Amino acid sequence: MNIYILAIESSCDETSASVIYNGKILNNIIATQSIHQKYGGVVPELASRAHLQHVIPVVDEALQNAKVDKKQLSAIAFTQGPGLLGALLVGTSFAKSLASALGIPLIAVNHMKAHILAHFIDEPHPGFPFLCLTVSGGHTQVVKVKNHNEMEILGQTIDDAVGEAFDKSAKLLGLPYPGGPLIDKYAKKGDPNAFEFPETAVPGLNFSFSGIKTAILYFLRDKVKGNPNFIEDNINDICASIQKTLIDMLMGKLKRAARETGIREIAVAGGVSANSGLRKRLHTEADKHGWNIYIPDFQYCTDNAGMIAIAAHYQYLAKEFVNSEITPEPRLKLEG
Ligand code: KG4
Ligand code: ZN
Numbered sequence: 001m002n003i004y005i006l007a008i009e010s011s012c013d014e015t016s017a018s019v020i021y022n023g024k025i026l027n028n029i030i031a032t033q034s035i036h037q038k039y040g041g042v043v044p045e046l047a048s049r050a051h052l053q054h055v056i057p058v059v060d061e062a063l064q065n066a067k068v069d070k071k072q073l074s075a076i077a078f079t080q081g082p083g084l085l086g087a088l089l090v091g092t093s094f095a096k097s098l099a100s101a102l103g104i105p106l107i108a109v110n111h112m113k114a115h116i117l118a119h120f121i122d123e124p125h126p127g128f129p130f131l132c133l134t135v136s137g138g139h140t141q142v143v144k145v146k147n148h149n150e151m152e153i154l155g156q157t158i159d160d161a162v163g164e165a166f167d168k169s170a171k172l173l174g175l176p177y178p179g180g181p182l183i184d185k186y187a188k189k190g191d192p193n194a195f196e197f198p199e200t201a202v203p204g205l206n207f208s209f210s211g212i213k214t215a216i217l218y219f220l221r222d223k224v225k226g227n228p229n230f231i232e233d234n235i236n237d238i239c240a241s242i243q244k245t246l247i248d249m250l251m252g253k254l255k256r257a258a259r260e261t262g263i264r265e266i267a268v269a270g271g272v273s274a275n276s277g278l279r280k281r282l283h284t285e286a287d288k289h290g291w292n293i294y295i296p297d298f299q300y301c302t303d304n305a306g307m308i309a310i311a312a313h314y315q316y317l318a319k320e321f322v323n324s325e326i327t328p329e330p331r332l333k334l335e336g
Contacts, residue, residue, distance in 0.1 A: 003074045003316060006098075007309035008059065010091030011083025011111050012137065013042045015054035017062035018305035023313045025121055026066040028299060028306035029058050040177045041167070048086030055094050062305075073104055075321070077312030080108035081332030082138060088328035096324055105321040107312040111303075112136075112334050115269040116145055117314065118300040118307035126265045126294045133254050135278075136270030136303075137163035137178070140207050140250070142257045143334065145267075148314040151334050154257050155205025162246055163272045165209035169216050169242050173231055183239045184275050190240030192277075195219070197245045205253050205260075212245060243277045251281055258289065267294040271302040 002022065009016040016030040031054040036042045063070065078095035081088055099106040116132045119125060126132075126145070131154075134141045140157040160168070163180055170179015197219065200211035220238075223230040231238065258266060268282060279295055286293045300306050315321075 004072050005075045005312050007077040007305045007312050008091045009079045009305040009308045010051045010087050011079045013047050014303040015051045015058050016305035017059045018309040019062050019066035020309035025306045028304050029062045031058050037176050044084045051090035075105040077107035079111045081329035085330045092328045107315050108322045109308045109311045114307040114311040117311040118296045119294050121310050126267045130265035131263050132267040134269045135162050135272035142205050157207040159210040168213045186236045186239035187243040190236030192240040192244035194237035195241040199249050247278050247281050264291045266291045274301040
């Protein structure tokens with residue numbers, strides 16, 4: 001059987017298209033929207049406009065690069081949510097129109113599920129059941145993955161996502177958006193024990209990241225009073241200390257989930273899994289606890305259509321299609 005699927009991702013600030021053939025990703029074209037940098041965060045309306053500008057060139061590039069004609073496509077997939085409504089509407093409308101024009105099935109993909117299924121793009125794949133720490137700009141979850149379609153959230157953030165904590169901390173340091181990768185960069189040269197920030201205690205496997213942002217705000221305000229150049233002089237140590245605190249909070253819950261479930265197949269997904277400190281710590285904990293760890297290739301960590309394509313491939317096999325009345329769901333849940 002020849003299954004060619006075109007997948008489109010437009011949930012936030014990356015317009016992306018990917019072609020997958022029989023479960024093998026042929027390409028993963030991503031247009032990043034730099035317009036948000038000067039505003040210090042994603043501006044929803046600007047994101048929608050940029051998706052509208054980029055969607056056709058990105059899809060054309062994916063098809064040309066894969067040497068696939070539209071008529072060969074078996075289905076069109078798109079991100080249904082979670083994400084920004086206006087941004088999702090662009091990908092949804094585009095996918096619907098193309099599927100309708102070509103007379104082929106339409107597949108609606110859950111963005112968070114897709115982050116997790118990115119583990120099935122390259123070998124080795126985690127064995128079921130596995131735990132996935134899903135860490136992005138909008139979500140922080142520990143998920144028990146039972147199979148390609150069944151997932152259970154064991155714990156999640158009750159306020160900010162960890163990516164948001166990285167980005168908001170970076171903003172307090174005067175760094176441009178998205179600040180997560182910059183904190184990672186400076187942290188590499190700093191001492192993670194230079195400064196101490198309090199971790200917020202939350203019961204069970206849930207997380208909370210809003211307190212640390214406030215703690216950093218007051219810490220910086222006090223230090224800058226004494227030395228106006230405090231941030232500049234200590235940027236590496238500040239970033240290393242913030243990063244360590246956030247990673248400690250993530251790893252504390254992940255270790256607890258592994259202990260409580262007895263699962264030692266451990267995966268990480270979402271934009272923050274690109275963080276070098278988190279990757280390093282996962283290796284250390286894996287050695288200590290006998291875990292097998294799975295970290296997706298860098299290009300499949302942050303938002304991309306490759307992950308939408310692999311999720312769509314499994315949905316195609318399960319004949320999970322939607323009709324043309326489907327609408328985006330900005331707050332789509334992983335379960336149910
Ligand atoms: O999954 P993603 O691309 O988009 C969402 O679905 O949210 O995640 C984006 C988030 C941003 O908060 C960004 O700062 C963070 O991932 N991120 C990082 C790194 N690379 C991306 N955070 C820390 N270190 C990194 N290297
Ligand atoms: Zn994402």
